[in-house]
Amino acid sequence: xxxxxxxxxxxxxxxxAPAAIAFVARxxxxxxxxxxPASFPTPKVPGNNPMTRQKVELGRWLFHDxxxxxxxxxxxxxxxxxxxxxxxGKATATGATNERLPRSSMSxxxxxxxxxxxxxxxxxxxxxxxxxxxxFAQDPVEMGLDGAEEQVxxxxxxxxxxxxxxxxxxxxxxxxxxxxxxxxxxxxxxRTIVSADSRYDEYINGSANALNxxxxxxxxxxxxxxxxxxxxxxxxNFTDASTHDNVANPPKQFHNTGLYNIGGSGAYPDGNNGLxxxxxxxxxRGRFRAPTLRNIALTHPYMHDGSIxxxxxxxxxxxxxGRSIAEGKLAGxxxxxxxxxxxxxxxELSSAEREDLLAFLHALTDKSLVSSPQWSDxxxxxxxxASDD
Amino acid sequence: xRRGAISTADDRFGPQAVTAKSTAGWLACAMLMSxxxxxxxxxxxxxxxxxxxxxxxxxxxxxARSMHLTDLRFYVAEISARNDAGVWTRxxxxxxxxxxxxxxxEDGxxxxxxxxxxxxxxxxIAIPDGHxxxxxxxxxxxxxxxxxxxxxxxxxxxxxxxxxxWQSGYKFIRAGVEVNHRRWHVHLGSTGxxxxxxxxxxxxxxxxxLAQIENWSRQRPVVVALDAxxxxxxxxxxxxGHCLGETDNPACRIVLQNLGIAAHSGLPTxxxxxxxxxNR
Numbered sequence: 283x284x285x286x287x288x289x290x291x292x293x294x295x296x297x298x299a300p301a302a303i304a305f306v307a308r309x310x311x312x313x314x315x316x317x318x319p320a321s322f323p324t325p326k327v328p329g330n331n332p333m334t335r336q337k338v339e340l341g342r343w344l345f346h347d348x349x350x351x352x353x354x355x356x357x358x359x360x361x362x363x364x365x366x367x368x369x370x371g372k373a374t375a376t377g378a379t380n381e382r383l384p385r386s387s388m389s390x391x392x393x394x395x396x397x398x399x400x401x402x403x404x405x406x407x408x409x410x411x412x413x414x415x416x417x418f419a420q421d422p423v424e425m426g427l428d429g430a431e432e433q434v435x436x437x438x439x440x441x442x443x444x445x446x447x448x449x450x451x452x453x454x455x456x457x458x459x460x461x462x463x464x465x466x467x468x469x470x471x472x473r474t475i476v477s478a479d480s481r482y483d484e485y486i487n488g489s490a491n492a493l494n495x496x497x498x499x500x501x502x503x504x505x506x507x508x509x510x511x512x513x514x515x516x517x518x519n520f521t522d523a524s525t526h527d528n529v530a531n532p533p534k535q536f537h538n539t540g541l542y543n544i545g546g547s548g549a550y551p552d553g554n555n556g557l558x559x560x561x562x563x564x565x566x567r568g569r570f571r572a573p574t575l576r577n578i579a580l581t582h583p584y585m586h587d588g589s590i591x592x593x594x595x596x597x598x599x600x601x602x603x604g605r606s607i608a609e610g611k612l613a614g615x616x617x618x619x620x621x622x623x624x625x626x627x628x629x630e631l632s633s634a635e636r637e638d639l640l641a642f643l644h645a646l647t648d649k650s651l652v653s654s655p656q657w658s659d660x661x662x663x664x665x666x667x668a669s670d671d
Numbered sequence: 672x673r674r675g676a677i678s679t680a681d682d683r684f685g686p687q688a689v690t691a692k693s694t695a696g697w698l699a700c701a702m703l704m705s706x707x708x709x710x711x712x713x714x715x716x717x718x719x720x721x722x723x724x725x726x727x728x729x730x731x732x733x734x735a736r737s738m739h740l741t742d743l744r745f746y747v748a749e750i751s752a753r754n755d756a757g758v759w760t761r762x763x764x765x766x767x768x769x770x771x772x773x774x775x776x777e778d779g780x781x782x783x784x785x786x787x788x789x790x791x792x793x794x795x796i797a798i799p800d801g802h803x804x805x806x807x808x809x810x811x812x813x814x815x816x817x818x819x820x821x822x823x824x825x826x827x828x829x830x831x832x833x834x835x836x837w838q839s840g841y842k843f844i845r846a847g848v849e850v851n852h853r854r855w856h857v858h859l860g861s862t863g864x865x866x867x868x869x870x871x872x873x874x875x876x877x878x879x880x881l882a883q884i885e886n887w888s889r890q891r892p893v894v895v896a897l898d899a900x901x902x903x904x905x906x907x908x909x910x911x912g913h914c915l916g917e918t919d920n921p922a923c924r925i926v927l928q929n930l931g932i933a934a935h936s937g938l939p940t941x942x943x944x945x946x947x948x949x950n951r
Contacts, residue, residue: 330823405839407867410822415836420785421858421915428832429785461831462822560838562863562875562918 319478321486322518323526325394328408331466333473336450341471343447344464346659349437350417351378352426358416358468359659361387365652367577368475373588381422384553386588389581391651392574394473397525397533401586402556402570404536409469417465427461435459475657477576477648493645500642503635509600510625520575520646536569537623540604540616541585548620551612554587565621577651579644593643597636603628710797712765715750715806717792718892718949719743719776726897727776728783733850733898739782741847741854743895744775744833746812750796752803752887759807762796771812773827776895782849787832806887810930810943811843811879817861818871838916839864839871843879848897850906857900857914857926861937876918876937880930882946894949900929 314333316324327333344350348357356378362368368390375383385401398404399412406412416424418431427434438444439459448458451467482501484492493501504511514522514537522535536557542550550556550568557566570586584590590599599605603626604617616622631639651657719726719740726732728740748771750762764772772794779786811817816828817840827833828841835842840861847856863875884893903925905912914923918934927934931943 330820405864405866405868405871406836407869411820411836411868414821414831414834418831418834419836420856421913429779429787431831432787462829465822559917560863561865 316476318476319483319487321483322476322478323395323528325473325476326525326527326529327394327473328410331410331469333470334451336447337452337467337470338474339471340447340451341467341469342657343443343660344468345471346661347438349434349441350425350427350464352423352430352434353378356425358425361416362390364657365580367391367477367580367651368657369581371582373583375424377422377424378426379423383422383424385586386583388573389577390472390475391477391576392519392524393475395519395524395526396571397523397535398571400571402536403560404557405560409472410465413465413468417461431461435461435464471657475651477651479650480576480648481645482642483648494641496638496641497645498642499635500638500640500645503639504642508629509631509639510627510629511600513625514572514623515575521572523571524574536566536571537625538568538570538619538621539585539599539626540568540619540622541589541599542568542605542607542612543614543616543619544612545614546618547614551587556586567621568616568619569621575643576646577648579647580652593640594636597631597639600626601629601631709800711800712795712797713803713889715747715794715796715808716892717774717776717895719895719897720949721897723949728778728781728786730781733848737850739849740777740897741782741784741849742786742856743777743846743897744773744786745810745844745846745895746827746833746841747772747774747794747808747810748813748816749807749809750794751807752796752798753805753807754801754803760798760801760803762798762806765795765797767794769816769825769828771816771827773830773833782854785832787830804885804887806882806884806893807942808882809879810882810946811860811877812841813879814861814874814877817841818864818866818869820869835860835916838862839866839868840874846897846900848901848906853907855904855906855912857922859914859916859923859926859930862916862918863937874937878916878927878932878937879939880932880943880945881939881941883942884946884948886948888948892949894947896945896947899943899945900926902929 314335318324345358348354348360350357361370361375363370370387372387374385375387377383388401393399393409397407399406399409400415418428420428444459448455448463452458452463455463481492481497503509514535516522517524522533525533538556544550548564548567553559555567557569558564560566579593582592584593584596590596602617604615604619604622606615606617607613617628721732721738724732726740732738732740750764751759752762753759764770773791774794775787775789775791777783777786778790779788812828819828821828821831821834833841833845835858838860842858842860845856845858847854849855859878861874861877861879864871864873865875866872887893904922912922914920914926917923918937924934929943930945931939931941933940
């Protein structure tokens with residue numbers, strides 16, 4: 283029997299910016315067999331990089347390979363650690379040459395469903411384009427391949443494992459160790475990082491006892507108009523900035539949550555004004571995409587710059603309707619920011635309700651995600667040959 | 672410099688400048704007896720200089736020899752030449768399917784640590800027979816090529832070093848110097864671009880410069896005057912002083928001005944003083 287709560291939760295699945303959905307004919311069935319639960323749609327995949335098992339496997343090796351950095355120190359996995367739901371536990375990341383990055387490493391969980399990538403860009407709409415930045419950017423240097431890619435590819439060519447992996451992933455390509463193929467393989471691997479196995483998902487899929495009473499109360503709070511969480515963090519992926527194979531015009535949602543308002547001017551810290559950096563529009567100051575809340579208990583600290591340390595403090599932030607900084611060069615009242623989202627208005631939250639909500643958020647943790655061998659480090663496994671599977 | 676051509680007293684390029692590369696095209700033209708004029712070829716050879724002195728990665732230059740080149744790569748497109756009658760004719764880059772050429776004046780040595788060993792200092796163009804004394808070109812990638820997928824782009828749009836990841840499209844120029852051990856660089860391209868990276872609808876600031884080279888001839892290189900490009904830049908400004916294309920960045924405003932681009936529109940207001948005709 284479907285309870286009222288169950289019904290509410292089922293409703294949550296379908297809440298993805300309804301105005302933006304247009305149903306298009308499904309494309310021809312791809313060769314790749316996604317292993318997705320029934321409640322998950324198929325991710326969008328760029329036409330010029332169809333998924334194959336071989337690309338995914340090559341991508342797994344490259345993702346974990348520190349030789350893909352200018353000084354051999356840093357691989358994708360350095361900032362996207364499986365045990366931390368593919369983020370790194372830091373407020374902001376540090377690049378291969380120790381330059382501090384301005385923003386926090388985003389979790390790669392369900393990145394295949396992102397409508398846009400990075401914290402605030404309307405332009406970066408595929409993993410392939412996004413990845414060019416961590417690999418090649420100079421300002422700041424992340425993996426630092428700018429100018430170094432040929433040396434790096436020579437190293438890869440010299441590794442006995444890669445010729446087989448590259449040939450399998452890009453059959454018929456005489457010189458497959460090229461940056462275009464590296465990017466396509468890593469993108470294919472990242473697309474497989476799908477988290478759909480939390481206790482919340484068990485509940486959705488019919489297991490009425492999967493969530494306990496506090497968690498169920500927390501779910502109701504999450505969906506309430508009093509708290510408004512679901513407005514930005516709704517849908518099957520707990521973010522409105524999602525899309526999938528059947529969405530013709532993906533929503534590109536960015537929100538200002540009132541984190542800063544330096545001197546009342548609307549400014550966020552230098553280099554971190556969110557969408558404003560792309561559009562130059564004042565109304566885009568401090569607008570960032572809402573990340574997925576799946577596995578949120580594992581991805582502290584929070585916000586684009588990691589400036590909120592715990593989930594408890596996150597709830598404080600939203601309950602206050604924003605953050606006011608009293609002193610220092612960042613002083614200003616974010617609650618008054620003129621571009622602040624209309625859904626961040628503050629709310630009352632009793633301590634019992636706070637516990638329930640936190641319990642629900644913890645129930646979004648997918649234990650299989652952090653331990654599944656399909657995303658594990660093939661170098662650590664001591665594998666001397668490519669996996670046959 | 673080309674030595675195969677027959678030299679004439681008139682050193683503006685003329686019919687003798689046919690080269691091996693265009694021979695096939697020339698023969699095809701002749702055999703087909705079609706309405707193609709006998710095109711002639713010429714090279715635009717670029718040279719980086721500071722105050723008239725040649726600049727390379729391996730030698731210090733500038734005031735008190737305090738500067739080192741760290742980078743100098745830029746795209747050239749939409750080339751045309753003006754004849755004696757004052758008529759501008761479009762020149763077609765030979766062997767360049769995209770119509771865009773990457774000029775790469777750094778060789779990865781010396782202070783050019785993020786550079787590439789490959790270099791390219793010239794463009795081979797085909798143009799109808801005639802006498803030409805001025806050249807124009809656009810510094811940058813034309814809009815219709817600037818926002819294609821870099822993963823599938825043809826050379827020279829296939830180099831990730833020139834692709835601009837947090838904006839859409841390419842860096843039209845990337846240049847840098849090291850002054851008293853501080854590195855400074857400029858990356859400039861279109862900004863305020865709307866739309867997904869591979870389907871941009873428009874850019875608020877196109878930021879393509881226009882170059883016009885007067886008194887041009889085959890014997891004279893097109894000089895990239897670094898002194899003009901860098902005029903007014905304060906190299907040790909805090910925080911970084913780099914120009915990464917932002918319109919509200921003081922260093923970018925200086926570079927845009929030096930390139931003859933109006934900051935408020937991203938459009939050229941005149942020819943960039945950075946490019947001129949040099950003496951051999």
